[in-house]
Amino acid sequence: MIRLEKIHKSYVTGNNSLHALKGIDLNIEAGELVAIVGSSGSGKSTLLNVIGILDNYDKGNYYLDDKLVKGLSEKKAAWYRNRMIGFVFQSFNLISFKNAMENVALPLYYQGVNRKKRNLIAMEYLDEMGLVEWAEHLPSELSGGQKQRVAIARSLIANPKIILADEPTGALDSQTSFEVMEVFQKVNRKGITVIIVTHEKDISERTDRIIKLTDGMIEQEYKPLKQTHYA
Amino acid sequence: MNRNTNHLNKLIMLDLDQWQEILATIRKNKLRTFLTGFSVAWGIFMLVILLGSGNGLAKGVMYNFSDAKNSIWMGGGRTSMAHNGLNAGRNIEFTNEDLRILDNRYSSIENLSARQHVNSDAISYKNNYGVFNVVAVHPEHLVIENVKLMTGRLLNKLDIKEYRKVAIIGSAMKDQLFKEEDPVGKYVKLNGISFKVVGVFDDVHEGETKRMYIPISIAQKTFISKNRVGAITFTGGDASVEETNAMIEEIRTTLAKKHNFDPEDQRAMWSWNALEEYQQMNALFKGINLFVLIIGIFTIIAGIVGVSNIMLIVVKERTKEIGVRKALGARPGSIIWMIIQESILITSVAGYIGLALGVLLLEGITKAMPATQYFRNPGINFTVAILATLMIVLAGIIAGYIPARKAANIQPVVALHDE
Numbered sequence: 173m174i175r176l177e178k179i180h181k182s183y184v185t186g187n188n189s190l191h192a193l194k195g196i197d198l199n200i201e202a203g204e205l206v207a208i209v210g211s212s213g214s215g216k217s218t219l220l221n222v223i224g225i226l227d228n229y230d231k232g233n234y235y236l237d238d239k240l241v242k243g244l245s246e247k248k249a250a251w252y253r254n255r256m257i258g259f260v261f262q263s264f265n266l267i268s269f270k271n272a273m274e275n276v277a278l279p280l281y282y283q284g285v286n287r288k289k290r291n292l293i294a295m296e297y298l299d300e301m302g303l304v305e306w307a308e309h310l311p312s313e314l315s316g317g318q319k320q321r322v323a324i325a326r327s328l329i330a331n332p333k334i335i336l337a338d339e340p341t342g343a344l345d346s347q348t349s350f351e352v353m354e355v356f357q358k359v360n361r362k363g364i365t366v367i368i369v370t371h372e373k374d375i376s377e378r379t380d381r382i383i384k385l386t387d388g389m390i391e392q393e394y395k396p397l398k399q400t401h402y403a
Numbered sequence: 404m405n406r407n408t409n410h411l412n413k414l415i416m417l418d419l420d421q422w423q424e425i426l427a428t429i430r431k432n433k434l435r436t437f438l439t440g441f442s443v444a445w446g447i448f449m450l451v452i453l454l455g456s457g458n459g460l461a462k463g464v465m466y467n468f469s470d471a472k473n474s475i476w477m478g479g480g481r482t483s484m485a486h487n488g489l490n491a492g493r494n495i496e497f498t499n500e501d502l503r504i505l506d507n508r509y510s511s512i513e514n515l516s517a518r519q520h521v522n523s524d525a526i527s528y529k530n531n532y533g534v535f536n537v538v539a540v541h542p543e544h545l546v547i548e549n550v551k552l553m554t555g556r557l558l559n560k561l562d563i564k565e566y567r568k569v570a571i572i573g574s575a576m577k578d579q580l581f582k583e584e585d586p587v588g589k590y591v592k593l594n595g596i597s598f599k600v601v602g603v604f605d606d607v608h609e610g611e612t613k614r615m616y617i618p619i620s621i622a623q624k625t626f627i628s629k630n631r632v633g634a635i636t637f638t639g640g641d642a643s644v645e646e647t648n649a650m651i652e653e654i655r656t657t658l659a660k661k662h663n664f665d666p667e668d669q670r671a672m673w674s675w676n677a678l679e680e681y682q683q684m685n686a687l688f689k690g691i692n693l694f695v696l697i698i699g700i701f702t703i704i705a706g707i708v709g710v711s712n713i714m715l716i717v718v719k720e721r722t723k724e725i726g727v728r729k730a731l732g733a734r735p736g737s738i739i740w741m742i743i744q745e746s747i748l749i750t751s752v753a754g755y756i757g758l759a760l761g762v763l764l765l766e767g768i769t770k771a772m773p774a775t776q777y778f779r780n781p782g783i784n785f786t787v788a789i790l791a792t793l794m795i796v797l798a799g800i801i802a803g804y805i806p807a808r809k810a811a812n813i814q815p816v817v818a819l820h821d822e
Binding site: 221224226227246247250251253254255259261265267269270278279282283287326330 | 419424427428431723724727728729730731732733734735736737811814815816
């Protein structure tokens with residue numbers, strides 16, 4: 173599903189150049205649940221940006237679903253983000269003046285689905301997250317866990333092949349974090365590839381595979397010690 | 404298909420979501436939106452007031468040009484140059500003969516007529532007296548003066564031919580001498596001779612309604628030397644200023660030969676071309692209007708810059724949100740349109756308020772202030788209002804464009820940054 177070949181990425185600010193990714197080779201198969209871990213500055217966010225086509229890379233090749241993603245136009249990139257990838261963010265990034273249902277429906281808006289239809293679909297996804305009665309509420313009226321579940325519903329509504337989550341539990345307490353992780357596991361069991369960037373050990377241990385980044389390179393890849401999947 | 408209709412909806416601004424979002428951001432920043440809109444409203448308001456006032460000024464002054472706009476006046480003076488052995492200082496007086504020559508020679512001359520002031524004592528009717536202007540004319544001169552008949556009739560050719568002692572009097576003169584009485588058929592006494600009033604006229608120029616017109620023929624017979632016509636007046640049809648000026652010069656040469664004065668002698672004969680003056684005035688007011696327009700447009704530009712500035716701040720504040728939208732699949736075009744629409748909405752609503760207030764104020768001035776010689780019925784016409792409307796929308800697009808470009812260039816990566 174995702175294939176990275178010798179990906180390099182540098183950030184240039186003035187005369188300084190920060191080599192954030194130093195030749196990443198990575199394969200993620202369809203249906204995997206993967207955690208990317210590493211200390212701050214290890215390049216894990218940069219890697220997520222590249223995979224999510226939020227940022228470009230300098231060298232190497234990135235294949236998404238066997239298609240080379242390189243030097244895309246803004247329009248094409250927007251299409252990929254919309255159809256192939258669902259994003260979940262640490263700070264939820266819900267739009268404050270839209271209610272939960274409208275937030276979930278937003279990706280379909282950019283596909284040109286009409287209002288009635290997309291709101292109907294949004295309600296189905298909210299139902300799956302157990303948030304139907306919160307559909308009309310603004311984000312400010314929701315708890316952190318609820319907000320993140322709305323965000324996950326939003327990331328799923330366009331039927332993406334991949335979910336990219338950037339520290340999805342970073343703003344949540346541990347109990348809620350586990351609940352959110354359960355949602356991700358549930359999503360993953362439907363066959364969607366899920367990639368979670370996290371620095372929390374107990375989160376990464378609930379995935380199938382952990383990729384550890386250090387200083388812009390993959391230091392090691394390993395399976396978590398104990399599988400916390402429940403039956 | 405779905406996508407196409409959606410595009411169309413966006414284009415005609417029927418997209419409910421877009422409106423909802425714009426209104427939501429506006430509601431979140433009421434004061435800022437108000438201040439932004441105010442600058443545009445103020446610009447349009449000033450433009451309307453300035454244009455309207457310019458119009459009022461033009462209308463007020465142009466209203467005085469009620470007489471035939473293409474009239475030409477000329478008359479004899481006193482020579483200032485010796486000519487053909489004759490001394491300077493001779494009086495030149497035009498006569499019936501001169502009128503005939505002009506009539507025969509220039510087919511483009513219309514309404515050719517004499518105009519001679521008659522010295523008179525107080526004019527009386529019964530026990531009412533008054534001093535009025537008495538002007539002896541051909542009937543055609545009344546076209547040049549553009550008098551409006553109120554009752555009775557104007558002078559006619561028979562009056563001239565038959566040396567009738569008839570007169571038409573101005574409305575003010577009628578009020579003074581006849582009060583409520585109908586003057587038509589009554590006689591007024593002028594220098595001891597009775598003249599029958601055949602009509603009452605009105606004139607835009609108030610001073611000219613204290614006036615009495617009598618036929619030139621009877622005046623020549625009774626009050627002034629025979630043949631004297633005083634001034635010669637006529638209209639030049641559709642001829643341009645250049646053509647009429649050329650005609651005046653030609654006539655000058657002709658009359659100079661006949662009356663034996665040097666054609667270069669400006670004192671020997673005076674002339675006045677109303678068309679030239681009218682067009683100069685027209686040009687002046689066109690100039691004033693242009694000036695006003697330029698000031699107005701610069702005021703609006705200031706407004707546009709204001710809106711643009713605010714929209715830049717809006718875009719900056721919404722950076723993260725726009726980043727999120729892009730991460731969710733928003734195309735650059737939809738982001739640009741979103742910002743421009745907000746800009747158009749603010750400028751349109753504010754601009755309309757400015758336009759409406761400006762028009763209302765002008766209406767109020769028209770109602771409250773009597774028309775004067777220099778100011779009359781200020782207002783802007785429909786075309787200007789439509790143009791202003793288009794300009795407002797255009798202003799919105801221009802004001803929104805730079806901020807919109809900036810918004811479209813926001814990288815979706817910002818969605819990942821923590822606040």
